[in-house]
Amino acid sequence: MILFFLILSAGEPVYERDVLPFVKQHCIDCHSGPKAKGDFRLILPTSSADALKSPAQWERVAQVLRSGDMPPSSKPRPSKSSSDAVNQWIDEKALGVVCAGTPKPGRVTLRRLNREEYGNAMRDLLGIGYRVGEDLPADDVGDGFDNQADVLTLSPLHLEKYLANAEQAVSQAWRSPSGKRALGIRNNGPETTEQLKAFIVQQTRRAWRRPASAAEVDRLTTMSLNAGSKPEERVTSAMTAILVSPRFLFLVEVEPPPGAADRALDGYERAARLALFLWSSVPDDTLLDAAASGELMRPEGINSQVERMLRDGKSKALARNFTGQWLQLRNLKTIQPDPVRFPGITEALKEDMLGECEAFFANMLTENGPITDFIDSRYTFVNDRLAQFYGYKLPKVRNAGFRRYDFTDDRRGGITTMAGVLLVTSNPTRTSPVKRGKFVLENILGTPPPPPPPGVEELKDTPAARQASTLRQRMEEHRRNPNCAVCHTKMDALGFGLENFDVVGRWRTEDEGKKIDVAGVLPDGKAFAKPSELRALLGTNPEMFADCLARKMLTYALGRSLGAKDRCVVDQLVSEMKCNGWGLTVLVKAVARSESFTHREKAPTASNGVRP
Amino acid sequence: MNLPCDRRLFLRGTGITLALPWLESLASAAGPAQPPRRLVYLYVPNGAHMDAWTPTTTGALPTELPATLRPLAPFRDYLSVLSGLTADKARANGDGPGDHARAMASFLTGRQARKTAGADIRIGISADQVVASQLGRQTHLPSLEIGADKGLNAGGCDSGYSCAYSANLSWRSEATPVSKETDPAAIFARIFGTNAGNDPVRSATRARIVDMVLDDARSLRGQLANDDRLKVDEYLDSLRDVERRLARTGTPANARPVVPQGVAAPTSNPSDPTEALHLLADMLALALRVDATRVATFVLANEGSNRSYKFIGVPEGHHELSHHGKNADKQAKIQKINTFHTGVLAHLLGKLRDAKEGNGCLLDNLMLVYGSGIGDGDRHNHDELPILMIGKGGGTIKPGKHIRYASETPLANLHLSLIERMGAKIDRLGDSTGRIDNLS
Incomplete structure (x- = not known):
């Protein structure tokens, strides 16, 4: 009995012993009853069986314990070992996350292909020079x-446009030399039924990202033979049908029979995922051949294809679509x-601001640069117009686009000081330290703050109030409300650390005639006096940022939300980066090789119908 | 765009005989011909400055309308102000913050949006789509969805809710919103069809392609998991919709609408924001007057929109301003934005008044609801919603009144009453508890 207890205390956390007393001591005073702080009410049963019935609440507890936001600094701190035990119980028991073995x-x-992916795929399949699909509804x-x-839903409007776009683009392709080349059409095109069939076999493989079945090929052949007697009519009708088929418009992964185990995706399915992840498009012939040969079933095979694909110009799509959304720069348009x-x-100019982040990211992909450069760097990328906006002296180069600029002072570095990020986190007439602080929490530290509780009083923003005090003074007063202070202490400190940058991201030392004070203290007691010191503090814990970035990239690569169980794969991604100099390319390859990317979990049975 | 007043006249003028569904019924129906009723919803975000919205008395509208409603003065005989309606499902009800996303999502559904940033979005069918699904086959388009905003392209939209909730007003089913069309030229093309659709040879090829692909999609469906099948079903439903429209091409009784003389397709998107909204309103009016559809929604800006209205002297962001903290200056600016939006409504109504039908104009047969799922932008309340009702619903509505409903009367009760007036059948919609009274 004693021995048993010792084993328990060393390894397995126990609700009644480790969690219940902890929560009673540190949480329940504020988080119960009708006036629960932050509108968060804990249900605290005495038995672990009942406690396990509310996993969502425990997930939230683990989040605030990890980020250090709770308990607030005004209350006694729990010991690290006691909060570790609570976190472990939540992970392993409440959320069922056990990372031993295969995740x-x-x-x-x-x-469904989104608008961007659809347009790229049409470009690559048809070799046409204009953008297709710009008229599709926003995703x-x-x-x-x-x-x-x-959330990629589909309505009749989509189908109408897919049909019209395909008809138009295919006939364009038929009429242009580059289109004919892309479609592999020589001379007059397929004149015999056999030639038409061969054309259909080739095009379905490319557009549907796997060889079509004989029956599918036959049906397409019959349909296009009936569509007309000329090769043009047959080619265009077959190609249009291929391009409005769900096998093109969706990423199809068929379901194994009920009762089957988790399955490895086959080479073609992996190729299709890789092409969407790195190119936002369909695979090229080389990638399809790698799928056919079994190369993509081996980790080193995936690695070498990723390297090849990143060298291809089409990988600009990753820089553009990932950074544009991770950093919310697409919202610059609005x-x-x-x-x-x-x-x-x-x-x-706004497009250039987006371009700066893209070029920065693309360069790190090319050079396998360390992701810590996102937090702080001694360089950035600008073109002539942006250099002029920032006031940088950039040597004139004819026809040059974005090029590296090495900073001459410590005002800027990394993504938080890029004009695009600063502008997208501002209101039209004033900066918003709250939005900027929230941006850092969400996108660098990976600890998004909970939304404000209801019934919070707004900031005093009358002209008289503005006259009397700075934005900072008014926000400090606002923060006296302990309900707000919990999150805002950190969020505002981060945001005010960026107040040297105005609404559009220009350097400033005064706001409405008052001197700007950026100094701040983070909840853990570390102080900073200027933006560069804040960045240095953010950089002291690269694991936290790596975890945040890995989650964003995995979400992007898979096209789905991450759940508690995905922690195991994310941990693997982070440790792989850590052991390899925090390289960005290391992360991309690790995502492509990960269990989540290369496998598909079996369907949930009725009893555990919760989706991951 | 200058349309002749009497549409039957100009149809005769272009040599097209009466090809309009509601006139068809003229031949078969026993009683006197009734022009069709239309159901239209216009949505504005971030609530309204209610002091300048709500008339101080109930009953007949006051001689002097409240400031925000003044652009609607020419249409006061068609206008009802409905106070006290509530969107309870826009409230947190235990889900925490996210009032903007919920306000839009619950407005026409009366349902609580499942709180999710991405996985498993879930709400419910919207009032307009109830009518479209039951009666949409009578017209070229079952319904028309228009919006001025495409929606955010990145980031979160509201406190852990997917942007799907704050960008979509119409929902075909629990998990499928109906995408809005934001381009006036594309709306025009939807109303009147493209050249391809009118070319019989290409239509035949199209029909063949659609037929084959439908087969293919059905066989694919069998190979997929249950959750994936829902996605293929969205695809199949949409493709059948296209097929149905292809099949009716050429049959005279159901011919697609014909472009009225003197009307041309829009060629560009105006850069001026007022003109851009007016052009979208023009397209909506056009769709209704040629009877291309009888059900439509028009989102003037997505919920939570923080756009600047500098062109009317309000450079601040709309959402930012709506948290006015009772600051009179900010409230005045909010009211300016509200009045700008009712001005767009007045523009639309002007176009519909010019459309003569029966013994009157289209407004006589219209049921247009205009409003927001938030009351006051600062309080984020979902009772006391700003709701206007315009039109006489084919004689079933007696406007010109300010009606105050008992507090907590579900907004969905209004929807239910209008759905019935359209001739569709449904027992309840979302949290509806019955029909609304006092409209007639």
Whole structure:
């Protein structure tokens, strides 16, 4: 009995012993009853069996314990070992996350190509020089990205446009030399039934990302033979049908029979996922050949294809689509700073701001640069127009686009000081330290703050109030409310650390005639006096940022939300980066080789119908 | 766009005989011909400054309308102000913050949105889509969804809710929103069809392609997991919808609408924000007057929108301003934005008044609901919603009144009453508890 207890205390955390007393001591005073702080009410049963019935509440507890946001600094701190035990219990018992052995891959719902992916795929398949699909409805965003299967819905409007776009683009392709080349059409095109069949076999393999069955090929052949007697009519009708088929418009992964185990995706399924992840498009012939040969079933085979694909110009899509959404820069399009106070912010300049982040990311992909450069760096990338905006002296080079610029002072470094990020986190007429602080918490530290509790009083923002005190003073007063202070202490400190940058990201030392004070203290007691010191503090814990970035990239690569069980794969990604100099390319390859990317979990049975 | 007043006249003028569904019924129906009723919803975000919205008395509308409603003065005989309606499902009900996402999502569904950032979005069918699914086959388009905003392209939209909730007003089913069309030229093309659709040879090829692909999709469905099948079902439903429209091409009784003389397709998107909204309203009016559809939604800006209205002297962001903290200056600016939006409504109503039908105009047969799922933007309340009702619903509504409903009367009760007036059948919609009274 004693021995048994000792084993327990060393390894397995126990609800009644480790969790219940901890929560009673540190949490329950504030988080119970009708006036629970932060609108968060804990249900605290005495038995672990009942406690296990509310996993969502425990997930939230683990989150605030890990981020250090709770208990608040005004209350006694629990010891590290006691909060570790609570976290472990939550992970292993309440959420069922056990990372020993092979992690669970999870399931992705049938995922539609988004507008971007559709346009790229049409370009690559048809060799046409214009963008197809710009007229499709905007894709809804889930978990910050527009390629998430569950929110990529489809309505009749889509189908009408897929049909019209395919008809138009295919006939364009037929008429242009580059289109004919892309379609592999020589001379007059397929004149015999056999030639037509061969054309269909080749095109379905490329567009549907796997060889079509004989029956599918036959049906397409019959349909296009009936569509007309000329090769043009047959080719265009077959190709149009291929391009409105669900096998093109969706990422199809068929379901194994009930009762089957988790399965490894086959080479073609992996190729299709890789092409969407790295190119936002369909595989090329080389990748399809790698799928056919079995190369993609081996980790080193995946590695070498990833390296090849990143060298291809099409990988610009990763830089553009991932950074544009991770850093929310796509929203620049809808942001309109007050033109009276901030003149000269043209659409072209906003596009350059996005370009800076893309070039920065693309360069790190090429050089396998350390992800810590996102937090702070001694360089950035600018073109002539952006250099002029920032006031940088950039040597003139003819026809040059974005190029590296090495900073001459310590004002800027990393993504938080890029104009695009600063503008997208501002209101039209004033900076928003709250939005900026929230941005850092969400995208660098990976600890998004909970939304404000209801019934919170707004900031005093009358002209008289503005006259009397600075924004900072008014926010400090606002923060005296302990309900707000919990999150805002950290969020505002981070945001005010960026107050040297105005609405559009220009350096400043004064705001409305008052001197700006950026000094702040983070909840753990570390102080900073200027932006560069804040960045240095953010950089002291690269694991935290790596975890955040790995989650964002995995979400993007898979097209689904991450759940508690995905922690195991994320941990693997982080440790792989850590052992390899925090390289960005290391992360991309590790994602492509991960269990989640290369496998599909079996369907949940009725009893455990909770999706990962 | 200048349309002749009497549409039957100009149809005769272009040599097209009466090809309109509601006139068809003229031949068969026993009683006098009734023009069709139309159901339209317009949505504005972030609530309204209610002091300048709600009339101080109930009953007949006051001579002097409240400031925000003043652009609607020319249409006061068609206008009802409905106070006291509540969107209970826009409230937290235990789900925490996210009032904007819930306000939009519950407005036409009366349902609580499942709180999720990405996985498993879930709400419910919307009032307009109930009618479209039952009666949409009578017209070229079952319904038309228009929006001025495409929606955010990145980041979160509201406190852990997917952007799908704050960007979509119409929902075909629990998990499938109906995408809005934001481009005026594309709306025009939807109303009147493209050249391809009118070319019989290409239509035949199209029909063949659609037929084959439908077969293919059905066989694919069998190979997929249950959750994936829902996605293929969305695809199949949509493709059948296209097929249905292809099949009716050429049959005279159901011919697609014909472009009225003097009307041309829009060629570009105006850069001026007022003109851009007016052009979208013009497209909506056009769709209704040629009877391309009888059900439509128009989202003037997505919920939580923080756009700047500098062109009317309000450079601040709308959402930012709506948290006015009772600051009179900010409230005045909010009211300016509200009045700008009712001005867009007035523009639309002007176009519909010009559309003569029966013994009156289209407004006589219209049921248009205009409003927001938030009351006051600062309080984020979901009772006391700003709701206007315009039109006489084919004689079933007697406007010109300010009606105050008992507090907590579900907004969905209004929807239910209008759905019935359209001739569709449904026992309840979301949290509806019955029909609304006093409209007639």
